[in-house]
Amino acid sequence: MKSEFRLAFNEITERFGLPREVVMEALEAALVSAYRRSVNASSAQNVEARFDPETGEFQVHAEKEVVESVENLLTEVALEDARQVDPEAQLGGMVMVLSTPKDFGRVAAQTAKQVILQRLREAERDAQYLEFIEREGDLVHGTVHSITPQAVTVGLGRAEALLPRNQQIPGEGFRTRDRIRVYVLEVRKSSRGPVIVVSRTHPNMLRRLLEMEVPEINQGLVEIRAIAREAGKRAKVAVSALREGIDPVGACVGLRGVRIQSIVRDLNDEKIDVIEWNPEPAAFIAKALSPARVSGVYLDEDPERGKTAMVVVPEDQLSLAIGRAGVNARLAARLTGWRVDIKSLPEAAAESLRRLTSDPAYADLAEREANAMQQLEAILLKKAENRPVTPEEYQVLTTFVERVEREVRVRQGAARQARAEKLAEVRAGIPVGAFQTALAEVGLSDRLLTILGEAGYVIAGQVLEKMGMEPDAILGLDGIGPKSMEEIQEVLRAFAYPEPVVEALPEVIEEAAPEAAEAAVPEPAAVAEAVPEEAAPAEAGAEAAKVEAEGAEMPTEAAVPAEGAVGAEAVPLPVTFEVGTVVEADEEEEEAEASVAAGKKRKKGQKGARVVEFDEKLGEMVVKRRRKPGRAGELGDIEEFEE
16 A cells, blocks of 8 residues: 555656645545545544655544543543543543555545546646746747637647637638637636636737847847737737847838748738838837838827827828728827828818918918919819929929928917916916805806706806806807806806815924934035025124134024025925925914024924915915024024925
């Protein structure tokens, strides 16, 4: 039986590829389970099993109560027998006693079989999970095991992975025993072992393939900035060089395209465009639309609509820039992060001409471009009649669109700046508490609350801001007329809005060691230089020299000031304060001033006063800290505020 256990132990260890400690733990747990089942032991009884893989011997110890006369051999043990195990055993105590049954070998082999296999399966599942969770987000090689309409099962050695239909490249076919590379998308636990989901459409699969095929990327000489991919159709990769003298695009493509062609074959002949990343958005967008040629890129960063780029391309490049089913334009937008609007050169010229002739805001620009507009109309007429247009005339269209669009962008930027200034002015006239007050609290009628709520207005400050910026926006809502508008204005302006909540934080003043304080005492001249010229009197230097000559003790706290003192760096606290409220005022302030005037040391832990006021220039609450005199008779009586 000893040899049988040893052979079984070694076979299980080699077969499942598990550590000996894991198998040992599973075997001991199986022996405990077999003992409980063979003797029908209670689950409350403590049972331990010990197995020696070298000799094949095993022992089972059960916890039993020490009694004078044994009535139940399974739960009780005599005092004499107990003291052979534990000399200090007493009646009523519990001891662990050797309780291995005589015929336990064959019973244990049969009973423990399922327990051992179950434990080993669980240990193997945990080992597989730990192995593949570390490879999540990486490429692995696999073999196709089975193919179903829903997914493809890929063997990864000790485990199997699922390649769902939506993660397969469209048009790609598989056969059993095909060797493929997949991207580990997700690894999660389940009752039947780890579930490994792989993909061949994820953009990071292209990233990993480039890292494997291009040594410059793996060595950190070339960096992948962005990837946009539509699996099976086209992919765009933006790369940049991290060292001068390296061509990032050439490194990725390789000699005669050998590197990129290897990746293309692995991705079922998917087209890959490698472009050089550019920090300038206009130049980057123009390159992102390759292989199409671009005439001009005009950017528009609107705070509400987002970032939009109008791209003008020659007429023969329009279909190439858009791509089949718009794939090229979509990938360029994903790669750059801009919304791309592609127009042909004649279309953009006609739109610019229409803007100048129909929009009164551009009347002055139309007057300056009068001659160019006449020439432009003639060229567009020839184009409409399908007559040939010369390259020089196309150049005229390009320069006209360039001038008009640049001017339009400049004026749009100025208009946004003016709007931002007006918004700041409107917000400055609105009480701060209005943005913390709900409309239901100001006293409006239920009808007006319903109308404003349906329009998205729930805060009083929102309505006041909209009325200041666009008065007709509220008046244009259904159900609101002039009388309703007057009611809204009267109620919102007459309401007493609460002041902002004051949150006071305790000051933390670090106490310096006496030696450090003495070392930090500056020379009187240095202290005088820290004071503005208009604040320091002319007699400051003379007084300082007099104090030094008399050997007076220099005030330590004046040299190493607390918050708000002369020479201290002000550290603002991120707290919301009420207007005009003095925070952390100390009753000992006046006493401190008197002590400083007398040339004595200030008490440690003394706090200064802060005043919170509304700054009209900044349009926000500002914490100001009062600065107290540094040294009487030396700096003069200085009392000023700093932000």
